[in-house]
Amino acid sequence: xxxxxxxxFNPLQENTYLLYNEEKLAILIDPGCSDETEQHKLLxxxxxxxxxxxxxxNTHAHIDHVMGCQWAFENFQTPLHLHxxxxxxxxxxxxSALMWGLQLNxxxxxxxxxxxxxxxxxxxxxxxxxxxxxxxxxxxxxxxxEQQFIISGDVLFYxxxxxxxxxxxxxxxxxxxxxxxxFSLPDETIVYSGHGPSTTIGHEKRHNPxxx
Numbered sequence: 001x002x003x004x005x006x007x008x009f010n011p012l013q014e015n016t017y018l019l020y021n022e023e024k025l026a027i028l029i030d031p032g033c034s035d036e037t038e039q040h041k042l043l044x045x046x047x048x049x050x051x052x053x054x055x056x057x058n059t060h061a062h063i064d065h066v067m068g069c070q071w072a073f074e075n076f077q078t079p080l081h082l083h084x085x086x087x088x089x090x091x092x093x094x095x096s097a098l099m100w101g102l103q104l105n106x107x108x109x110x111x112x113x114x115x116x117x118x119x120x121x122x123x124x125x126x127x128x129x130x131x132x133x134x135x136x137x138x139x140x141x142x143x144x145x146e147q148q149f150i151i152s153g154d155v156l157f158y159x160x161x162x163x164x165x166x167x168x169x170x171x172x173x174x175x176x177x178x179x180x181x182x183f184s185l186p187d188e189t190i191v192y193s194g195h196g197p198s199t200t201i202g203h204e205k206r207h208n209p210x211x212x
Contacts, residue, residue, distance in 0.1 A: 002125050002147055006192065007042055010034035011102065012064035015194055016042065017151055018051075023123040026051040028076070029142065029151055030058050030194065031068030034103065039071055055120055057081040059153025060136040061090035062166070063097050065194065066107055073109040081112045081120075083131070085138025089168060114140055127151075130181055134174025135162035141182070149190040156182055156191055158199040161210045178204075178211060 007016045014032035026046065033039045046053065053076040058065055061082055069080050082090065090107060097104035116131035120142070127142040135154045142151040154162040156178055164171040182191070187202030204211065 002122075002144060004149070004192070005045060007033070007038070007045075009038045010064055010067050012100075013195055014064040014067075015192070015196075016068070017192060018042070018045065019122070019125075019127075020049065020051050021123050021125050024049065024051050025122045025125075026053045027055040027057060027120065027122050027127070028053050028072055030065040030153065031056070031072045032064050032066075033068035033071065039068065042068070043075065053078060054122060055081065057114065057120065057142065058086070059132075059141060059151065059194065060139040061086040061093065062136060062154070063093050063100060063102060063104065065153070066090060066093055067102075067104060069107040070105045070109065073107065079110040079112050080107055081114050083116070083138030083140050084113045085133075085168075086136065087111060087138075089136055089138070092167070116140060132177040132181055134164060134170050134172075134177045136166070137168040137170075139177075143185070143189075148186055148188055149192060150182070150185065151192050152182065152194070154194040156199075156204060156208075157193045157195060158197050159204070159208050160196075161208070162194075175211070 002019045005018045009032040017029040020026040056078045120127040130141045132155045189201040
């Protein structure tokens, strides 16, 4: 059974997630730690719980979600996993950092591809990969069917949706991803978003003003 720990990092207040289980196996998702203080906060938790970080996976490669990827690769020796359409977004991260006035330790390690329809195994626990383009061209979500939660990145937020004015964004595609993919999940599914508080599929169906 997955346990979840969230951290809010960097000036853009991005949510970094750590999933771990009783076997002390861990999955690090969207590491956004941008300085030594944030890096130590994440590392201290991992060391305190004696976790073995097996997987480094990202929903997408926007700057606020990849700030800690190089640090994570150097510390845990696991390559970054992305959808193949996010590789170009990752390449643009240094330019994006300059535009936002942010510091970036750019990721230069190996990149492995995530394939929608596949799953990520951590001991006895499983995450299914769901393709959710629109905010970013190769955006994916990570769904745990057994525990009914999804790490949704910047697709769906509490009573809001992801922006689509960045390169590769597509508003209609984003709406389709939410209505066709996310809203097909059970209403009680917990949504852990890339920013802000968690929500549920049922709540967003009933109350999200962008989707009514």
